[in-house]
Amino acid sequence: MSPSSTGGFLDRVLGRVKLGGWLALAAPVLAILFAAAITAIVLLITGNEPFATFGLMVEYGFRPRTLALTLNFATTYYLAALAVAIGFRMNLFNIGVDGQYRLAALIAAAVGGALVLPGPLQIAVVILVAVVVGGLWAGIVGLLKVTRGVSEVISSIMLNAVATGVGAWLLTPELLAVPVAGSNNIGTKPIPEAAHFPGIALVPGTQTKVFGFIVIAALMGIAYHVLLNRTVFGFNLRATGRSESAAVASGVNVKKMVLVTMLLSGAVAGLIGMPQLLGASYSYSLDFPTGLGFTGIAIALLGRNHPVGIAVGALLWSFLDNSANILDLEGIPTEIVIIMQGTIVLSVIVAYELVHRYRIGAEQRRVGRELAQNTAKPEGAAV
Amino acid sequence: MATELTARKSAPDAAPPKKFKITWPIVLLGVAGLLTLLSIVRLITGAGDITSGGTVSAALSLAVPIGLAGLGGLWSERAGVVNIGLEGMLILGTWFGAWGAIVTGNPWVGVAVGALGGLIGALLHAIATVTFGVDHIISGVAINIVALGIVQYLSKLVFSGMRGGGETQSPRLPSIERISVPGIGEPLRQLEANGWFLVSDLAGLLRGLTQNVSLFTIVAILLIPLSFFVLWRTAFGLRLRSCGERPVAAESLGVNVYTHKYIAVLASGVFAGLGGAFLSIVAAGIYREGQTGGRGFIGLAAMIFGNWRPGGLAAGSALFGYTDALQLRQGGPSVHALLLVVALILAAVAVYQLVRQRRTRAAVITALVAIAVFAVFAVTDTVPEQFTSFTPHLTTLLVLALASQRLRPPAADGVPYRKGQAK
Amino acid sequence: GGDNSSAKPAEGGSEKPAESTGAKVGLAYDIGGRGDQSFNDSAAAGLDKAKAELKLPEAKEMTASPGETEAKKEERLRLLADQGFNPILAVGFAYSGSVKKVAAEFPDVKFAIIDDAAATGPNISNLVFAEHEGSFLVGVAAALKSKKKNIGFVGGVQVPLIEKFEAGFTAGAKAVNKDIKVQSKYLTQPPEFSGFNDPAKGKTVAEGMIDAGADVVYHAAGGSGGGVFEAAKAGDAQAIGVDADQALTADAGVKDVIMTSMLKKLDVAVFDFLKSYAGGTVKAGETVYDLKVSGVDYSVTGGKVDDIKDKLEEYKKKIISGEIKVPSTNP
Amino acid sequence: MREAAISTPTTVVAETAVELEGITKRFPGVVANRDIRLVVQRGHVHAIVGENGAGKSTLMKILYGMQRPDEGVIKINGTPVAFRSPEGAIEAGIGMVHQHFMLADNLTVLENVILGSEPRKAGVAIDFAAARKKIKEISDAYGLGVRPDVLVEELGVGARQRVEILKVLFRGARILILDEPTAVLVPQEVEELFENLRVLVGQGLTIIFISHKLDEVLSVADAITVIRRGQTVASVDPAEVTARQLAELMVGSELPSPQTRGETVTDVAALTVRDLTVRTPDGRPVVDGVGFTIHKGEVLGIAGVEGNGQAELVEAIMGMRPAEGTITLAEVDISSWSTLRRRENGVGYIPEDRHRHGLLLEAPLWENRILGHQTQKPNVKGPWINRAGARKDTERIVAEYDVRTPGIDVDAAALSGGNQQKLIIGREMSGDPIVLIASHPTRGVDVGAQAAIWDHLRAARAEGLAVLLISADLDELIGLSDTLKVILRGRIVADVDPCDVTPERLGSAMTGAGERA
Numbered sequence A: 001m002s003p004s005s006t007g008g009f010l011d012r013v014l015g016r017v018k019l020g021g022w023l024a025l026a027a028p029v030l031a032i033l034f035a036a037a038i039t040a041i042v043l044l045i046t047g048n049e050p051f052a053t054f055g056l057m058v059e060y061g062f063r064p065r066t067l068a069l070t071l072n073f074a075t076t077y078y079l080a081a082l083a084v085a086i087g088f089r090m091n092l093f094n095i096g097v098d099g100q101y102r103l104a105a106l107i108a109a110a111v112g113g114a115l116v117l118p119g120p121l122q123i124a125v126v127i128l129v130a131v132v133v134g135g136l137w138a139g140i141v142g143l144l145k146v147t148r149g150v151s152e153v154i155s156s157i158m159l160n161a162v163a164t165g166v167g168a169w170l171l172t173p174e175l176l177a178v179p180v181a182g183s184n185n186i187g188t189k190p191i192p193e194a195a196h197f198p199g200i201a202l203v204p205g206t207q208t209k210v211f212g213f214i215v216i217a218a219l220m221g222i223a224y225h226v227l228l229n230r231t232v233f234g235f236n237l238r239a240t241g242r243s244e245s246a247a248v249a250s251g252v253n254v255k256k257m258v259l260v261t262m263l264l265s266g267a268v269a270g271l272i273g274m275p276q277l278l279g280a281s282y283s284y285s286l287d288f289p290t291g292l293g294f295t296g297i298a299i300a301l302l303g304r305n306h307p308v309g310i311a312v313g314a315l316l317w318s319f320l321d322n323s324a325n326i327l328d329l330e331g332i333p334t335e336i337v338i339i340m341q342g343t344i345v346l347s348v349i350v351a352y353e354l355v356h357r358y359r360i361g362a363e364q365r366r367v368g369r370e371l372a373q374n375t376a377k378p379e380g381a382a383v
Numbered sequence B: 001m002a003t004e005l006t007a008r009k010s011a012p013d014a015a016p017p018k019k020f021k022i023t024w025p026i027v028l029l030g031v032a033g034l035l036t037l038l039s040i041v042r043l044i045t046g047a048g049d050i051t052s053g054g055t056v057s058a059a060l061s062l063a064v065p066i067g068l069a070g071l072g073g074l075w076s077e078r079a080g081v082v083n084i085g086l087e088g089m090l091i092l093g094t095w096f097g098a099w100g101a102i103v104t105g106n107p108w109v110g111v112a113v114g115a116l117g118g119l120i121g122a123l124l125h126a127i128a129t130v131t132f133g134v135d136h137i138i139s140g141v142a143i144n145i146v147a148l149g150i151v152q153y154l155s156k157l158v159f160s161g162m163r164g165g166g167e168t169q170s171p172r173l174p175s176i177e178r179i180s181v182p183g184i185g186e187p188l189r190q191l192e193a194n195g196w197f198l199v200s201d202l203a204g205l206l207r208g209l210t211q212n213v214s215l216f217t218i219v220a221i222l223l224i225p226l227s228f229f230v231l232w233r234t235a236f237g238l239r240l241r242s243c244g245e246r247p248v249a250a251e252s253l254g255v256n257v258y259t260h261k262y263i264a265v266l267a268s269g270v271f272a273g274l275g276g277a278f279l280s281i282v283a284a285g286i287y288r289e290g291q292t293g294g295r296g297f298i299g300l301a302a303m304i305f306g307n308w309r310p311g312g313l314a315a316g317s318a319l320f321g322y323t324d325a326l327q328l329r330q331g332g333p334s335v336h337a338l339l340l341v342v343a344l345i346l347a348a349v350a351v352y353q354l355v356r357q358r359r360t361r362a363a364v365i366t367a368l369v370a371i372a373v374f375a376v377f378a379v380t381d382t383v384p385e386q387f388t389s390f391t392p393h394l395t396t397l398l399v400l401a402l403a404s405q406r407l408r409p410p411a412a413d414g415v416p417y418r419k420g421q422a423k
Numbered sequence C: 001g002g003d004n005s006s007a008k009p010a011e012g013g014s015e016k017p018a019e020s021t022g023a024k025v026g027l028a029y030d031i032g033g034r035g036d037q038s039f040n041d042s043a044a045a046g047l048d049k050a051k052a053e054l055k056l057p058e059a060k061e062m063t064a065s066p067g068e069t070e071a072k073k074e075e076r077l078r079l080l081a082d083q084g085f086n087p088i089l090a091v092g093f094a095y096s097g098s099v100k101k102v103a104a105e106f107p108d109v110k111f112a113i114i115d116d117a118a119a120t121g122p123n124i125s126n127l128v129f130a131e132h133e134g135s136f137l138v139g140v141a142a143a144l145k146s147k148k149k150n151i152g153f154v155g156g157v158q159v160p161l162i163e164k165f166e167a168g169f170t171a172g173a174k175a176v177n178k179d180i181k182v183q184s185k186y187l188t189q190p191p192e193f194s195g196f197n198d199p200a201k202g203k204t205v206a207e208g209m210i211d212a213g214a215d216v217v218y219h220a221a222g223g224s225g226g227g228v229f230e231a232a233k234a235g236d237a238q239a240i241g242v243d244a245d246q247a248l249t250a251d252a253g254v255k256d257v258i259m260t261s262m263l264k265k266l267d268v269a270v271f272d273f274l275k276s277y278a279g280g281t282v283k284a285g286e287t288v289y290d291l292k293v294s295g296v297d298y299s300v301t302g303g304k305v306d307d308i309k310d311k312l313e314e315y316k317k318k319i320i321s322g323e324i325k326v327p328s329t330n331p
Numbered sequence D: 001m002r003e004a005a006i007s008t009p010t011t012v013v014a015e016t017a018v019e020l021e022g023i024t025k026r027f028p029g030v031v032a033n034r035d036i037r038l039v040v041q042r043g044h045v046h047a048i049v050g051e052n053g054a055g056k057s058t059l060m061k062i063l064y065g066m067q068r069p070d071e072g073v074i075k076i077n078g079t080p081v082a083f084r085s086p087e088g089a090i091e092a093g094i095g096m097v098h099q100h101f102m103l104a105d106n107l108t109v110l111e112n113v114i115l116g117s118e119p120r121k122a123g124v125a126i127d128f129a130a131a132r133k134k135i136k137e138i139s140d141a142y143g144l145g146v147r148p149d150v151l152v153e154e155l156g157v158g159a160r161q162r163v164e165i166l167k168v169l170f171r172g173a174r175i176l177i178l179d180e181p182t183a184v185l186v187p188q189e190v191e192e193l194f195e196n197l198r199v200l201v202g203q204g205l206t207i208i209f210i211s212h213k214l215d216e217v218l219s220v221a222d223a224i225t226v227i228r229r230g231q232t233v234a235s236v237d238p239a240e241v242t243a244r245q246l247a248e249l250m251v252g253s254e255l256p257s258p259q260t261r262g263e264t265v266t267d268v269a270a271l272t273v274r275d276l277t278v279r280t281p282d283g284r285p286v287v288d289g290v291g292f293t294i295h296k297g298e299v300l301g302i303a304g305v306e307g308n309g310q311a312e313l314v315e316a317i318m319g320m321r322p323a324e325g326t327i328t329l330a331e332v333d334i335s336s337w338s339t340l341r342r343r344e345n346g347v348g349y350i351p352e353d354r355h356r357h358g359l360l361l362e363a364p365l366w367e368n369r370i371l372g373h374q375t376q377k378p379n380v381k382g383p384w385i386n387r388a389g390a391r392k393d394t395e396r397i398v399a400e401y402d403v404r405t406p407g408i409d410v411d412a413a414a415l416s417g418g419n420q421q422k423l424i425i426g427r428e429m430s431g432d433p434i435v436l437i438a439s440h441p442t443r444g445v446d447v448g449a450q451a452a453i454w455d456h457l458r459a460a461r462a463e464g465l466a467v468l469l470i471s472a473d474l475d476e477l478i479g480l481s482d483t484l485k486v487i488l489r490g491r492i493v494a495d496v497d498p499c500d501v502t503p504e505r506l507g508s509a510m511t512g513a514g515e516r517a
Ligand SMILES: Nc1ncnc2c1ncn2[C@@H]1O[C@H](COP(=O)(O)OP(=O)(O)OP(=O)(O)O)[C@@H](O)[C@H]1O
Pocket: A014, A225, A228, A229, A305, A306, A307, D387, D388
C-alpha cells in the first residue's frame, strides 16, 4: 500500500507529534529563544545592538496602549487562523481565506451602511452577511473540488485574484461606494453609530479600547474545539482528514464534508474583517487591511490547529507586529520582526519534531534497560 | 518535448488506465487548431491583438517566471517534497539577482547569484523537511515569511544607500541582450499587418517567438526539455522520482533517499531563484519590493495544472502568460474577444459530449453555459477593467474545471520520510 | 523658532513629556518610502530642501508597510508626536483617518496631510493638488504631439486619485482634438497596490498601447513608470512623466523619450508648510496647489515642448482664469 | 558486538551461505529480535516461521541491510559483513522480496526493476533497450512472464510478486529472501512460484522463505527455523515435523482448524443481491450480474483469484461505489441507501485493507471504536460524541477480543497487524449486525489470532449472523463456508459444496479450469 494511504500530508500538520509533560512547554519556549538568537545574529551582522533592540521592543510592547493594540490585532489574527485551521483539520488547504474575508467585509460594510435597524440587530445582520458571503465564496472552491475535482489550492489562489477584481468593481461610486468629500479615498457608506461594536477598556492605563469582538473570537475558539472534538460532525471531519478512504468506508460522505468544511471555513473567514469594520473603521475603504488570510495560515500552523495553540500564536505574532513600531523610530528596520516571525514558525515546528525523536530514543533506551535486567522473562511484542 | 501524459483517475477504484500520449503531431495539431480558432475570432471581433507578435512575446516573458517557479515545484514534488516556499525562493531570487547584477555590473552573474538566493531558501526547506521531517507546508509557509523579511531588511540596508535605489527598490540593473532571428522580422511584420486569415496570425506567432527574445528567456525555455530528460530519461531522474512515488522501495534498492530529496529541493530552489532573477533583471530591469506578486503560487498552480509534468506545466504557464498578456495589452477588447473563444470551445465540448460520450445532461449544461457566455459577448462590447485584471486566473480555473480531472500527484508527495521506518 | 509647546499626549498611555527643541519634523511616508523615485521621493525632496535652508535640528522619517491597518498608521503618528516631533507631515491620503484621530489627541502638534482634505481639524493643514489641471496640460501636449492621433494613459492603481489624472489628461487631449483616441489602462485594482511598483507590467501595458497605435503615453503609475519609458523608447514613441520632472530624475537610458512631465510639486508643498511653521504662520485647513499657484505644472526640460509652449500657456491661462473647467472625474 | 565475538564458534563454514549470530534489535517498546542465531546452507530453501510480530521481517531486513542490528554479527559465505544500506547487501549478492510489495504503482515494471542499478548509455541516460532485453531474458529463463512496459498498478498480485522476484534476479542475487511471498497467492500461483524456486535452487541459489502457511513450508523447505517473540526457539528438519508440531513450536498452542461444526443455516434471507453490476468509469463491467442470497446463520464464501471483482462486489454492497441491480437487507431494498445508512441498519464490514479502509492509524483506539459507528450508541448522544461511552466500550472490545495493547489511548498504528484486525472485528461485531461483510478477515494474521477470529465468526454465525466471506486462504473458505461460490472476471462461474472440495479443485475452478461441483 502506498505511504499516502495513511491520508494526505496535511493530516500530519497536527497530532503527529504527541507531547506531554514539561517538554510540551519547553519545546516551543526554547524554539522561540532560538529564533530570538538567530534574529540577534542578523542584528549583529547588520550592526544593530540586539539586546538594546529587544529591550526597546519589550519596553514599548508592554506599554498599556501597545498591549491593547496587540489584543486587537490578535483578535483578527485568531479568527483568520481558525478559518484556515478548520480546513487543515481535514486536509483542505484554504489558501483563499484572504479573498473570502475581503469580499465578505466589503459587502457586509455596504449592507451595514445602507441599513438603519436597532443597533444590536444591525450588528447581527452585518455579521450574518459577512458570514454568508465568506461562506459562499469559499463554497465555490468546495463545489469545484467535489464536482470537478479541482485542487482547492489552485482554485482558492485563483479566486483570491478574482475577489480582488470583483471587490474593486463593487467599490465604485456606481455600485457600493460613496466618495468621501475632499478625500481621495473611497469607501462604503459608514455604518451608523448605533451599530458600532462597543470596545472594552480591558487594559488599564490607556484609553485605547480593545475590540469587543475579542469575546466573539474567544467563543469561536471554544466552538471550534467543541465542534471538532465533541460532535459527530467534528469526528467525521477529523476522520476524513486523517484517512479519507477509511472515512468513506465508515459511511462518511466525503464530498459533502468537503463542501460543508469549505463553507464553514469561509464563514469564519467572513468574521475576520468584522473587528476592524465594526470596531474601528466602520466602513470598507481602500485602506482596509489586506493579507490577513496569509497571516492566518502561518498562525494556524504555528498553533498546530489547536484552539489554544492558535491563541498563543496569535498573541505572539501580534505582539511582535506591534512592538516593532518603535524600531522604525530608532532607525532599525522593522522587517527584522518578519524574519523573527518566520524563524519562530520554523524552529517551533522543528523543536516539536526533535522532542518527538528524543522521546522515541528515550523509549528505546528504557526497553534496552528493562531487557538487560530480565533477559530471562520473555516479554510480549507490545510493552 | 514529447511528454507522455499517462492519464488516470487517482481514486483507487479506477479501471486499468487509458493511456494516451501527447506526441509532437498532437501538440502541433492542437496549436494549429487553437490558432485557427483565434484567427476566426480575430476576424469576427476585429480584436487584432489576440494573435499579434507583441502579445506573443509579452506572453512569453510573462510565462517564463511562472514556468521557472513551476519547474521548481516539479523537481521537489517529484521527489516527494511539497514546496509552498516557492514564492519565498522567487523573492530571494529577485533580490539577490538584482544585487548580484549591481555589484558585479554583469547581469549573468546576477542571474547566478539569484539562483544562489533561491538555493539558500531551498536549503532551509530541505533541512526542515528532509533532515527534520517537519511538515512540508509549515516549512514552506515559514520560508515565504522569512524570505520576505530578509529581502525587505536587506533592501533598507543595501539599496537605500545606493543612488537611484531606495528602501523598497534597487537602482537600475544592467540588462541582458536580446536576440532575433535575422531577416524575417520585417517580412513577418508586413504579413501580420495585412490581417489575412491564419497567415497573419501565424506570422504574429512566429514574430513573437523569433524577434528580440532575451537570451535568458531562451535558457529558461530550454530548461523544460532538459528537466524532462533528466527526470524521465536518466538513472538519477528515475531514482529521484522513485523517492516521490515510494521512498521505501527506493531505499530497499539501495537508493539514498535523503540525498536525492536534498538534490531535488535544492534544484527546485535554483529554478525558483532563476525565476526571480528573470523578474528583476529581464522583466523589470530593477528590483522592486513585492515584485513577485504571488507568481510562486501561480507557478505551483501551473505545475498542478500540468499534472506534475514538464510539458503540462509549460502549457499551464503559457496559458497564464498569454491571457495575462492579453488583458495587460489591450484589456477590454481582447478579453471581450476571449469570451467568444470560450463560447465556441464550450459549444464544441457540448457537441463532443453529446455525440461521442452520449452524456446528454452534461452536454445540455455545457451548451447552456456556452450560450450564456455568448450572450454576454453579444450584448457587451467590452469588459470592465476590474474584470480583465483577473482574466488569467479565471481562465486557468475554467480550463481546470472543464478538463476532466485526471491529475495524479506523486504517491508519496508531502509524506515525511524516515530511513528504516518501513514496517 | 517655531512654537515650543511640548506635545502633551492627550492620554496617559505615554510616559515622560518629550522635550522638543526647535522644529523636530516628523514625516510619515506612504508605502514605498524615500527613494521610490516617485511620490514619496518628491516629499522627501521638500524635506531635504527645508533641512538645508531652515536648518532643522532633527527630522524623523517613517514608512508605511503594505496592507497595514489604520491602527498602525495612527501608532506611527502617535509615536512621532509622543517623541515631541512637531510638526508632523503625513504623505498620502491613506493617512486621512489616522491624522484626524491623532491630531485630536495632540492639539498642540501641527499636522499636515498631503492629498487629503477630508481630515479636518484646528491643527491639521491639508495640502491638496489639482492633478487634473496639470494632467490637462500634458494631455494637450500629448494631443498636439501625437502624429497618429492616438495616445495612452497608464495608471498605477485604479483609485480616485489616479482617475483624476486620467480625467484631466483625457479632457486636455479632447480639447485639442475631440476625436483623438485615448487608450487608458490601470495596472492593478485596489487593494492590490503593486501597480505602483511593477515596471514589468507598466512596460507590457505601454507596449500594448504603442502596438495599438499610440505614439505618446502618459503614466501616473509611480515606480511602474520606468517600464512605460522603456516601452516608449523601444517603440519609438514619446512618454510623459509624472510628479517630479522625470526628464531629470529618470534613468539615463530613457530620459530622451520623456517629452514632458506633469509636475505635482509635493516638494514645494512640504517646504512651504515647514517654512510657514518656522515662521509660525501655519494655517489649518485646505491649501490647494493648482495651476494658479503653480503647485502643478508641466516641465520643459529637454525642450521637447518648446514648439507648443505658447499653446500650452494659453490653455494654462484659460484654466487659471476659470474659462476652462477641468473635470476631476471621468464622464 | 562484543558478546557476538565471544559467542559459540560455528563448525560449518564451507557450504554456509548466511550465518546470523546473536542478533538483537530493539524498537520503541518492542524487542523485535533478541540474540537470534540463524545458519542457512547454500542451495537450501530455508524457511522461517513464527507468529505475527515474532521478528521475522525485522531479522530479514537486518540481513538485507535495511535496518542495523543493535547487537550481533552477520556472516555471508563465512565472511563477516556490516551493511550500512541495502546497497552493500545487494553487492554481496543478497536480494529481498518484502512482505509488503516494494513497488511504485505509478512507475512501469521496467522502471521498478532497474531502479538502483540502471543500465546506462554514456554514463547518464538510461539504456532502456538493454534493460528491456535483460528483463526479457530473465523473465523467459525462469518463466516469469513479465511485461516490462506496463504500469505496476495495472498488475495483479501474482504478477507483482513475480516482478519482485525479477527485481532480485536482475541484480544477480545468489541469496534470496522471500518474506511471505505466498500470502496473497492462490494455490496455482503458489505452485508456479515454487516451480520457480526449485529452478533457482537447482542453479545453486539460496532461498530464505517466510510464511504463515505451514503446509507450504513443509512442502518446499529443506530446513526450518522457528522464531517466537524475537527468539530462535528451534531449528527443525521438515522431514521430521508435522504442521501441528510446528504450530505448537510457534505458539505453544493447537493448530486451529477453521471447520464450522453444526448446521445453523436458517431459511430466513438476510441479504439478497440480484444481478448486481459494477462498471469502471469507462463502462467496463468489473462485477457482472452477480446474484445470491445469504440466510441468517449462513456463511457464504466467495472464492476467486484476486482482482476478479471481489473488492468491487464488496464495495458495491457497502454502498461505497455505484452499482446497478438490487440489494435487499432483510426484505428491505437498500440499493439506494448511503453507506452510513446501510451500516446503521446492521451491515458490518471487515475491509480487505485494514490500513486504508478499517482504521485511523493516527487516532487512539477509542476513536477507532467510533469509526463506522458514528451514529450509534454507545459512541454518541445525539449529535455529540460520548467519549466516556466509547472509551468504556473500547475497553470491553480490548478485553473480549484479547487485543494486545498498552491501553486504549495509544494510536492504532502502534498495534501489530493481528491486534488491529481483532479490534476491527470486535468493533464490527458490536451492535449485533444482521450481515457481516468480511474480506480476508485473517490475512497476514498469525495462527493464534486466526483461531480467535474464526471462533468469533462461528459464534456470531451460531447466533444467526449472515456472513459474506471473501478470502484467499482456501482452507479458511472451505472450512468456514456453508455455501461457496466461485467468482471469475466479475461473474459467478460455479457453486461449490464446501463439504466435498479440496483446495486444489477449488483453485482450478477459480482459474476457470475447474469443473462445476
Ligand atoms: N472525555 C475525555 N476522555 C479522555 N481524554 C480527554 C477527554 N476529554 C478531553 N480529553 C483530553 O484532553 C485534551 C483536550 O481534548 P481533545 O483531545 O478534544 O483536544 P486535543 O486532541 O488535545 O486537541 P484537538 O482539539 O486538536 O483535538 C486531549 O489531550 C484529550 O485527550
